[in-house]
Amino acid sequence: MRDDLRGIWCIIAKDMRTYYLKPPAISWGIVFPIAWVLAFYLRNPVDFKGLIPGLLAMTALFSTTAAEAVVINFELRLGSLERLLLAPISIMAILLGKILGGAIFGLLMSSLVAVMCVFLLNFDLHWISFLSILLPALLAFSTMGSLLCLMVKEVFEAQTLLNLPRFVMVFISGVVYPVEAMPKALRFLAHLFPLTYAVKGFQGVSGVSQGVNVALHAAVLMAFALIFFLPAANLLSKKFE
Amino acid sequence: MRVLADLRCRARISISILSVAAVARWCILKMKIKRARLRKSGLKIWGLLYFRKALSSLAYVMNASKKVLTPLECPKGNVVVVAGGACIADLCDPLLQHPHCPKKEEWIVTSIAIKAEGLIKRYGDIVAVKGISFDVEEGELFGFLGPNGAGKTTTIRMLTGLSKPTAGNVELLGLDIKANAATTKGFTGVVPEASNLYDELTALENLLFMGKLYGVKRGERYERAGALLELFRLQEKRDRPFRTLSRGMKRSLTIAAALIHNPKILFLDEPTVGLDVMAARSLRSAIQKLRDQGMTIFLTTHYLEEADVLCDRIAIIVRGQIVAVEKPEELKKMAIKEQAIELTIRGSVSILVERLAALIGAKPIIVGSNTLRCSGTANSLLPHICRAIQDTGAEIESINTIRPTLEEAFVRITGLSSTMMAMEKGGK
DSSP: OHHHHHHHHHHHHHHIIIIITSHHHHIIIIIHHHHHHHHHHHHOGGGGGGGHHHHHHHHHHHHHTSSHIIIIIIHHHHTHHHHHHHSSSOHHHHHHHHHHHHHHHHHHHHHHHHHHHHHHHOOOOOHHHHHHHHHHHHHHHHHHHHHHHHTOSSHHHHHHHHHHHHHHHHHHSSSSSOGGGSOHHHHHHHTTSHHHHHHHHHHHHHTSSSSOOHHHHHHHHHHHHHHHHHHHHHHHHHHTO | OHHHHHHHHHHHHHHHHHHHHHHHHHHHHHOOSOHHHHHHHHHHHHHHHTTOOOSSOOOOOOOTTSSOOOEEEOTTSSOEEEOOHHHHHHHHHHHHTSTTOOOGGGOEEOOEEEEEEEEEEEETTEEEEEEEEEEEETTOEEEEEOOTTSSHHHHHHHHTTSSOOSEEEEEETTEETTTTHHHHHHTEEEEOSSOOSOTTSBHHHHHHHHHHHTTOOHHHHHHHHHHHHHHTTOGGGTTSBGGGSOHHHHHHHHHHHHHTTOOSEEEEESTTTTOOHHHHHHHHHHHHHHHHTTOEEEEEESOHHHHHHHOSEEEEEETTEEEEEEOHHHHHHHHOOOEEEEEEEESOSHHHHHHHHTSTTOEEEEOSSSEEEEEEOHHHHHHHHHHHHHHHTOEEEEEEEEOOOHHHHHHHHHOOOHHHHHOOTTOO
């Protein structure tokens, strides 16, 4: 257990240094969601505060998954991930290290965007409630990203595969258009994606939506994380059989 | 009373002889028994196993640190008792007091660092490794020689726990790697075929990262990293990113990274592939230094000269099967029974050929205008040859004994062309 915890910490610290805190990851994680929402702001500046929960959820999604293809597929290809397996740490610990690396980077980026929204736009945010949604959301996004990356071999394949749910979620998870206003089929589809619960949760904690059960949304996000984690661990184990 | 005691002892032996090895192994695998209890069970094991006649089955007892297991065996082959480091001292006296115990001087302490038993690896219909078994002793530099695609890397992956064998077992220092994955990984260092450290990190950072991953304490980490950079002559490159190093330097640093936690066993998968002559020579010298320090080294290679120069013993693997395991010299003897003598004569050698052909066992062949080669046993041939040359009035310029090479031995044993071994991966 101690070996695993040390291994997780080592992997997080190394991934942060070598991959996440580099311009490509930062730009993809933060610039892209801001540019996206600014486009909507320019179209409708009056109701911009209503878009902030979606902006926060999108930042969390894009930043956690920003470098996962590199962190996982690139290292698998180079054999660096195999090198980690030679150390006295379990395969679960390695996967957790990768997932938590993405989640921590997402936490930094989302917190930065949240601080900007609070101080620059006077956005009303209860920090503890905000974190109660943000943390499970980050874990869900990061495990989802890891699972998708482990389903393919190459970095470009992983990037392509990651973009598919990311962009589908941006359109149907209530980031810019409320889920409630969508047709029934899309509403059903929206509830299969974690971003929907993250957006709704952020709307609840910021008072944009009333009567949102924040605890339930956090629990659903945690369930997503668990559901994604198990097959991801299985896939990673199979890579070394 | 003495007869009664002896009978009781024999009865205990016969009842328990089958179960002892299993019990002892269970003791180790579970790793849960306290030392005091283990010592107690160890005493039992000594008493019971003392009369075993077969050497094939070993029982193990943990040492104080619960890691190193040292088999101890009797040279006569009628005692197989295995105890680990600290336990040997504890258990010597009770054993020596036993009426049938051979004198301590007759014991040979051997320790098996790597034990592979019936390893099989299948990939679908393809059987990459076909039930191989071998032992590597502690402190030995064991070569695993074979052409590309013979199963060397697959074997090393199974030995290091990277790949699960389809069947068979691997024990490192007496511990089953499946049941003790974290422990065995803690005392092994692995250098994969590809130099796969992190491009973004500097040479020093890569070593420190690996040290941290293996739980080496901070102070020791810096100290060992410095020593390894010095050993591999990389001090000047310590602050340069891995990606900027030459191929030889990358290889050296990859080996250094595998040594940062001071492993007991080092696995080297084709360490000198793709290196220039100087870099390969420097790396071989570093490997020799490690062997001299007592490290057990398992080296896979397809370079015959490398195996010949470095290894204490060599296993030859061809198409997933081990065809020979021997010392390099023994392999050469096994394959080539006869030596050859090469003579350089002042003057023509043609007159000599007929005369030498008449000598029993000499088969002279002209290999140059004034050089001929006679095959046979050097000791018996030499006086006859010298006499024959003196009779013709010729003068000997030089005499060389031609010894069989490992390459010749390899060709004879495997039936493969040595050019197959010279091929790099991908058939280049």
